[in-house]
Amino acid sequence: MAMAQTNAGDRSRPMTGEERKVIMASSAGTIFEWYDFYLYGSLAAIIGAQFFTAFPEATRNVFALLAFAAGFIVRPFGALVFGALGDIVGRKYTFLMTILIMGLSTFLVGLLPSYNSWGAAAPIILIILRMLQGLALGGEYGGAAVYVAEHAPANQRGYFTAFIQTTATLGLLLSLIVILSVQGYINGNWAPTAVLDAAGAVVMNPDGTEKMIKAFDLWGWRIPFLASIGLLLISLYIRLQMNESPAFKKMKEEGAASKAPLREAFGTWRNGKVALIALFGLVAGQAVVWYSGQFYALFFMQNVIKIDSFTANVLVAWSLILGTGGFLFFGALSDRIGRKPIILAGCLIAALTYNFVFPLLTQTANPALYAAHQTPVTVTASPEDCSFQFNPTGTAKFTSSCDIAKATLARTSVNYTTVEDPAATVAQVKVGDTVITAYDAAVLTGDDLKTSTAAFTKGVNDALTAAGYPLSAEANTTVARAQNFFDIFTGQKITIVLILTYLILLVTMVYGPIAAMLVEMFPTRIRYSGLSLPYHIGNGWFGGLMPATAFAISAQTGNVYGGLWYPIIIAGATVVIGILFVPGNTHKKDIFADD
Known part of the structure; x- marks a missing residue:
């Protein structure tokens, strides 16, 4: 795929057909x-x-999310290593390294034995x-953003880099489609099996039925990971066809490349302050809005609202299909009115509406659970008996009566308040007028x-059932369910898709213009390194x-919506910092004329 040689500084002309192919190839690989x-x-x-079967269900969910977050925690280090390589050896060969590491790691997850x-x-x-x-x-991201921006006409940088922004959502959509297809086939052809405890006994549900695990949940989930080896081969082929960025080639020909891009990008206040402004005035807010609208919304539906994973994935997939065009719309709009006002507006709208949107999602998707939340539930305990149940190391043991009471309620998505009573020796749970004493x-040991565990669990479950809490998914006729990918044409499911699409549109507002904005804030010689670190600290951390x-936070406060204050506060802070310090009109900047 040879690319026609053009003047790197002449960027207001229409994009050539060969350049379009290069950009689309880059996007497809991403x-x-x-x-x-x-x-x-x-x-x-x-x-x-x-992989975390040794821990209680509530702790297991936190660990599963932390394992997901582990990939984000190290992203800034990857930004430093590959960012420097991209500024020294070039964008193309750095692409090849990142896709190879990613593909092999994913394939090995599919082979990894369980706990x-x-x-x-x-x-x-x-x-x-x-x-x-x-x-x-x-x-990966910094290279893709820089590579596309340095090929695009100046008056269309926002539009063309928005194709890179769609790749994250399209990658999620592709993963959901593969998961749904494999899940439907596996569960349709293999019967569920009973869940056994450590002693080999069948685990029972609160309603007395045997707890079953579907074939996909047991082993079928590995297939999408193993299938990634095919995508790796396709991606490597695509990356090998790409040519180097014209801006990087021009810089190398002129001998202007940086020999120490990390020191130059972050070792001086002149460039370092730009990275800090980009992080706190743009990326931090963009990141929490992005992950709230896509990943936390999916997790919230599965683990809080108690929608089955197949239905949740179907509903999110449809919202992605409907909302993804927003990336291109807001990217193109930013070429006309600027990047800053669109990004900050998205952060502000998100901060103002999250506390309304997620309760509406609960009310629509699981009306029985939403109605049950109106029943007052309290945990009365001594403050010394209660711990903060966030345990990332797995070393803490939560055995007090207060901790047991809170963990039991958290597993069933109960909204509750904590009443402090220094004189209380054992915590008590009150559901409506029913009081259940914890242990x-x-x-206690042995029998x-x-x-005590069985008596307390049964007492709480009976009280919650009487209060209207839908503890059995099979018996809950109000919760949203999709039988197949196209089973969304009911009032309830269409409303859920529209709510999720609203969250996706907020994602497109903050994420569509961000690549072009970051590219425009850094000079060519340190551009890969300069934008990668603040982007990945913001999105990774x-x-x-x-x-x-x-x-x-939700588990600690006893409010299933309490955790929303995390993205609300960060998005709001980004709006304030962005208004004060982020430069405007970067969309008019000549990114080939370095200062």
């Missing part, structure tokens, strides 16, 4: 890389049950593979512990940790 990365996010709850087979080694290796994925992705697991942090 879609496959995001597909690899997002498979885990889409299957976090199922994978958590395979029951390998014990603690299984989750440790899983987290290592997630970190390798994060390192690769840390070098202290630290002072006494089993008896502020955004990637959002689901786990929000879940932990």
Whole structure:
């Protein structure tokens, strides 16, 4: 795929056909890389049950999200390593390295034995593979954004880089489509099996029925990971056809390339302050809005609203189909009115509406649960008996009566308040007018512990059932269910899709123009390194940790919506910082005329 040689500084002309092919090839390869990365996010709850079975369900969900977040935590380090390589050796060959690491890591996740087979080694290796994925992705985005921006006409940088912005959502959509297809086939041809505890006994549901696990949840989830080897081969072929960026080639020919891009980008206040402004005035808010609208919304539906994973994936997939065009719309709009006002407006709207949108999602998707939330539930306990149940290391043991009471309520998505009573020796749960006394697991052993656990669990479940809480998914006729991918044409499911599409449109507002904005803030010689680090700190740390942090806050406060204050506060802070410090009119800048 040879690209016609053009004057790198002449960017207001129409894009040539060969340049379009280069940009589309870059975007296609990036879609496959995001597909690899997002498979885990889409299957976090199922994978958590395979690799974190040693922990209670509430803790397991946090660990599953933290394993997902591990890939985001290391992204800034990948940005440093691959960003420097991209500024020294070029954009193209850095692309090849990142896609190879990503593809192989994803394939190995599909082969990794579960906790029951390998014990603690299984989750440790899983987290290592997630970190390798994060390192690769840390070098991917900056290269793709720079590569496309340096090919695009100046008056269409926002529009053409928006194609790169769509790749993250399209990668998620591709992962969902593959998951749904495989899930439907596997579950339709293999019967569920009973869930066994450590002693080999069948685990029972609260309603007395046997707890069953579907074939996809047991082993079928591995197939989308294993299939990524095919996408890896396609992506490598695509990357090998690409030519180097004209801006980078021009810079190398003139001998203007940086020999120490990291020191130049972050070792001086002149460039370092630009990175800080980009991080806190743009990317942090963009990140939490992005992950709230896509990943936390999916996790919220599956684990809080209790929608089955197939239905949740179908509904999110349709919202992505409807909303993805917003990336191109807002990218093109930013070429006319600027990037800054669109990004900050998206952050502001999100901060003002999240506390209305997510309760509406609950009310629509699971009316029985929403109605049950109106029943007052309290946990009365001594403050010294209650712990903050966020346990990323897995070393803490929550055995007090208060912790047991809160964990039990959190598993069933109960909204509750905590009443502090210093004189209380054992925590009590009150559901409506019914009071159930908890127990202290630290002072009980053997049959006494089993008896107390069973009695307390049954007492709470009976009280919640009487209050209208739909503890059995099979008996809940109000919760949204989709039988197949096209089963969305009911008032309830269409409304859910519209709510999710609204969240996706907010994502497109903040994410569509961000690549062009970041490219325009840094000179060519350090552009790859300069934009990659603030982008991946923002999206890797502020955004990637959002689901786990929000879940932990909700569990601690007793409010299923409490975690939303995390993205609301960060998005609001970004609006203020962005208004004060982010430059305007960068869309008019000549990115080939470095200062």
